[in-house]
Amino acid sequence: MKPSVVAIEPNGYFCSDCAVRGSAVCSSLDAAELREFEHLGRHVHFTAGETVFSEEDITTSFYNVLDGVMRLYKLLPDGRRQIVGFALPGDFLGMNISGRHNFSADAIGAVTVCQFAKVPFGRFIEDRPQLLRRINELAIRELSQARDHMVLLGRRSADEKVATFLLGWRQRLLALRGSLDTVPLPMSRQDIADYLGLTIETVSRTFTKLERHGAIEIIYGGIRLLDPARVEALAAA
Amino acid sequence: MKPSVVAIEPNGYFCSDCAVRGSAVCSSLDAAELREFEHLGRHVHFTAGETVFSEEDITTSFYNVLDGVMRLYKLLPDGRRQIVGFALPGDFLGMNISGRHNFSADAIGAVTVCQFAKVPFGRFIEDRPQLLRRINELAIRELSQARDHMVLLGRRSADEKVATFLLGWRQRLLALRGSLDTVPLPMSRQDIADYLGLTIETVSRTFTKLERHGAIEIIYGGIRLLDPARVEALAAA
DNA sequence: AAAGGCGATTGACCAAGATCAATTTTGGCG
DNA sequence: CGCCAAAATTGATCTTGGTCAATCGCCTTT
Incomplete structure (x- = not known):
């Protein structure tokens, strides 16, 4: 529920061994870039029911799901909830333009994410259009899924x-x-x-x-x- | 209904005078780039009820709405329809990763669009990360709107x-x-x-x-x- | 000016899914 | 192993919004 203390691994891992290497944002990076990229992310674990981030929180990090399942949802003031998606390994979370998350995300069961601080990640993208293109691709894919889901919900x-x-x-x-x-x-x-x-x-x-x-x-x-x-x-x- | 003959203006217009100059994709371009960009788009008019593109059509163009209103929708095999959005001047249409549109778009009343052939537009973006960033921004904004709409539809x-x-x-x-x-x-x-x-x-x-x-x-x-x-x-x- | 037609409105009735209320099942834990 | 709490299932009933069917109203056309 509340974000409790989470274990943070020392950087004793390598992107090249990453389980989601092929499908995640980082699939657009070559070996040299990857080595630099490695220093940006850190693995963070969450236990069942923990909230990774909440709607309206200022975005300070992006997340790459490595393991587990998350529910992404929005709440109405009276408590009604709409789950806008389930995130699985390889999914990239945290993109927004308002500077705030526009949905909340909880771990369902144990979850491991690769967390990137917003500012250094933004700087890294800056001169790597490949990565930007990859992020754009992911956003557009999600948009398409969102539209499919609208049909489901509405009709x-x-x-x-x-x-x-x-x-x-x-x-x-x-x-x-x-x-x-x-x-x-x-x-x-x-x-x-x-x-x-x-x-x-x-x-x-x-x-x-x-x-x-x-x-x-x-x-x-x-x-x-x-x-x-x-x-x-x-x-x- | 069916895409009938449409009027195509000669390129006797200037992006710098464009009604949506400030809000559209092209807001990320400087004066010099704009002059080059000008040659990529052509104005196309549609009359009430005309279809600009259909779901599953191979994407050959991107569109920037200049004037009028469009309905964007998906159909189920049995005819049920879900409108996934209304497009207004400044909206950019046609992004996808499958190479096909994932929704259909009709003019509601008279509509003018700025149409870009996919390939030259893609080439133009290639070495202009600014424009890519702008497109990404628009996609992310739409994604946020799509999620809001899911809450509306579902709850x-x-x-x-x-x-x-x-x-x-x-x-x-x-x-x-x-x-x-x-x-x-x-x-x-x-x-x-x-x-x-x-x-x-x-x-x-x-x-x-x-x-x-x-x-x-x-x-x-x-x-x-x-x-x-x-x-x-x-x-x- | 009259007529026709399409979109919008209204009413009566219906049904899918929500709500309310028990149970039952399941798994955690002492 | 047995108890407790949480989740899931099931049943009875109700409500919202859908369906079916006129009718209205406004705009266009002749």
Whole structure:
């Protein structure tokens, strides 16, 4: 919940060994640049439920997710929450133009990030258009995902929302880890509901319905996709 | 509807005189660069209802809106539509990483754009990090707006949606044209509904309700904001 | 000036999903 | 191993917004 003390590793790691080397912002850097870049970031660990940064906080750092899952969300004054995305390894967080974060980010389970102080990172980008281009690419990709999510939120039924979420989430994990027999769902039902613009009860009922129809099997911490075609049919509608 | 013949102006205009000079992508260019840039764009006119580009079209151009209003939208296979935004003068369209547009864009009323062929524009950016930085800035701003819109779509009631839309739209026009006594709404009720994830009937009823409460007055082609405080209270909720 | 047509409004009714309220399941922990 | 707390599920009922169906009003066209 509150940002408690976090472990900060000494810089005894190398970008070249990084798990997200290929997919993260730093994929645009060559070996020489990478060595310089190494001094900018430091690994920081967060435990389940910890907040990495909050909406309206002044941005002092950028983050590269290395391990774990984060929920990115916005709150209305009365407490209603909309999760605007889940961040996975390789995702880059903290870009904004107002100088403040425009959403909050919590760790779901244990998370490791590569944290960059804003100013030196900004200076490093300064004369490396490659890196800027990479950041731009990531922003544009996210924008496209955001628009897809608007369609989901504004125009799809509960069944379609849940089915689309399961397939999309599986797809992201597949891209990250290769094949999966089960689809882990580290986030709570409430998180899923707040991501899909539904209530927890509707999410739960929809899961149960999918299971009754033999499309999925609900297991601890995730689901098993028994009949992907059926789920896809539901998602397409 | 279908892209009919459009008038293309000869290059008898100057970027330095451009109506959106200060706010558009080109605001990052100096006088010398601007003169070179001038040769890249050409003004193109569209009439009401014409499609400027469609989702899944291969991207061959970027567009800078000079005049008029466009609706940006995505369609589901069964025809449901989600409007992901309205474009106004100064907005830059066409960025993507897949090489295809990820939404469609129609003119609402008459529209003039400054159109850039993708390849020469890309080359021009190549050695002008300033311009790239500006484009990045615009993408990040849009991303922030997209997230706000997700909250609206996923977590707000019909009344809140409509009130928020009216205030937000007014705000954009204010920034563009200075003070307004009335708020013009060039888009149809259906467009508003598809932007807010509602039906046309709900939008209409909500407008009527706001009018009965003395918050707005519905006039031809727009509304008059009689009681901004009341509308803001509704929007905040 | 009359007519036609399209977009907007209004009303009656309906249903998807929310809300309220128990249970049940699960996992952590003594 | 058994208890407690939190999360998830399930059921009953309600509400918001959607659907279906006229009707209205305004603008354009002849």
